[in-house]
Amino acid sequence: MIHARALTRRFKIKGGEVEAVRGLDLDVEPGTLVAFLGPNGAGKSTSLRMLTSLLPPTSGTAVVAGHDVASDPAGVRRNIGYVGQKNGAGENFRVLDELVTQARCYGLTRDEARRRAREVLDMLELTSLATRKPGTLSGGQRRRLDIALGLVHRPGLLFLDEPTTGLDPQSRADVWGHILRLREEHGTTLFLTTHYLEEADSMAERVVIIDHGRVIADGTAARLKTDLAGDHVTLTLRDPGDTARATAIATRLEAPGEAAAEGTTVRVRVPRADVALPRLLRALEAEGVEVAAAETARPTLDDVFLTLTGRSLRETDGDGA
Numbered sequence: 001m002i003h004a005r006a007l008t009r010r011f012k013i014k015g016g017e018v019e020a021v022r023g024l025d026l027d028v029e030p031g032t033l034v035a036f037l038g039p040n041g042a043g044k045s046t047s048l049r050m051l052t053s054l055l056p057p058t059s060g061t062a063v064v065a066g067h068d069v070a071s072d073p074a075g076v077r078r079n080i081g082y083v084g085q086k087n088g089a090g091e092n093f094r095v096l097d098e099l100v101t102q103a104r105c106y107g108l109t110r111d112e113a114r115r116r117a118r119e120v121l122d123m124l125e126l127t128s129l130a131t132r133k134p135g136t137l138s139g140g141q142r143r144r145l146d147i148a149l150g151l152v153h154r155p156g157l158l159f160l161d162e163p164t165t166g167l168d169p170q171s172r173a174d175v176w177g178h179i180l181r182l183r184e185e186h187g188t189t190l191f192l193t194t195h196y197l198e199e200a201d202s203m204a205e206r207v208v209i210i211d212h213g214r215v216i217a218d219g220t221a222a223r224l225k226t227d228l229a230g231d232h233v234t235l236t237l238r239d240p241g242d243t244a245r246a247t248a249i250a251t252r253l254e255a256p257g258e259a260a261a262e263g264t265t266v267r268v269r270v271p272r273a274d275v276a277l278p279r280l281l282r283a284l285e286a287e288g289v290e291v292a293a294a295e296t297a298r299p300t301l302d303d304v305f306l307t308l309t310g311r312s313l314r315e316t317d318g319d320g321a
């Protein structure tokens with residue numbers, strides 16, 4: 001569905017140049033849900049705009065939904081849907097009319113356009129709002145209308161730029177419900193950006209992380225977390241005098257340089273906490289170190305980003321959930 005090679009975009013700015021995307025290579029199979037993550041300014045929107053043919057690449061190639069973004073942008077646009085960060089609908093026409101007009105723009109006849117508009121209204125549970133004006137809708141309803149507008153010409157591939165940003169948790173869950181149903185019932189390929197790491201983690205089957213215009217991680221959330229972050233074991237010791245010894249034992253037993261101590265707490269990063277914890281407890285007991293409490297934690301996608309960059313996605317984003 002998406003095949004990008006060395007896709008690059010530079011912008012001229014006062015006194016120099018910004019390389020927003022540096023050699024993006026990407027292949028996305030039909031029916032996949034891909035979450036594209038990265039801190040502010042990483043190059044997500046620029047990549048999306050190139051892949052949707054809205055912005056010409058400086059160099060590199062991309063074939064999207066079977067059409068080349070540079071030589072056949074109209075072919076790309078006919079076959080994809082794009083839901084941008086800003087609302088797609090105007091304020092003055094009824095919801096139904098907005099959808100019919102959009103469908104007409106794709107060359108559907110009046111009757112086909114009306115039929116299709118009704119279909120997407122039903123799909124996004126907006127039928128009861130068909131005669132309302134977009135300006136009167138709630139944030140979540142408005143986002144669903146944006147998605148409906150992106151789907152009116154039945155694209156097999158839908159790009160969504162931060163579909164849930166700014167929505168309350170209930171509306172976010174609702175929008176996600178519709179996104180997931182699209183893939184299940186219609187096999188739509190979905191490529192979306194989000195700042196909400198937990199959403200990407202639980203919903204997407206593939207996570208691509210971009211930083212400073214380059215892809216730094218690509219895989220299932222589970223694999224990235226296991227390979228790049230690992231679990232955490234936190235041990236609380238009875239005696240603060242044992243901390244240095246416990247840290248040395250943990251470092252020797254697990255991964256050199258992966259244990260850190262503070263007060264009576266020793267934190268160890270391990271590939272699998274369920275395997276490491278009993279081993280650690282046995283070794284500490286054998287050496288006379290008394291453990292008062294032990295806790296294990298699964299890594300998050302933020303831990304993956306932290307491992308790769310030394311920075312937290314939450315800190316760099318400010319609004320990450």
Ligand SMILES: Nc1ncnc2c1ncn2[C@@H]1O[C@H](COP(=O)(O)OP(=O)(O)OP(=O)(O)O)[C@@H](O)[C@H]1O
Pocket residue numbers: 011012013018019020038039040041042043044045046047
């Ligand atoms: N039209 C432009 N002119 C100059 N620089 C730009 C332009 N568009 C984007 N950039 C720069 O390119 C870099 C990547 O921006 P982009 O919007 O793609 O990032 P992003 O990952 O989508 O960020 P955000 O999460 O904030 O939306 C940033 O440094 C940005 O300032």
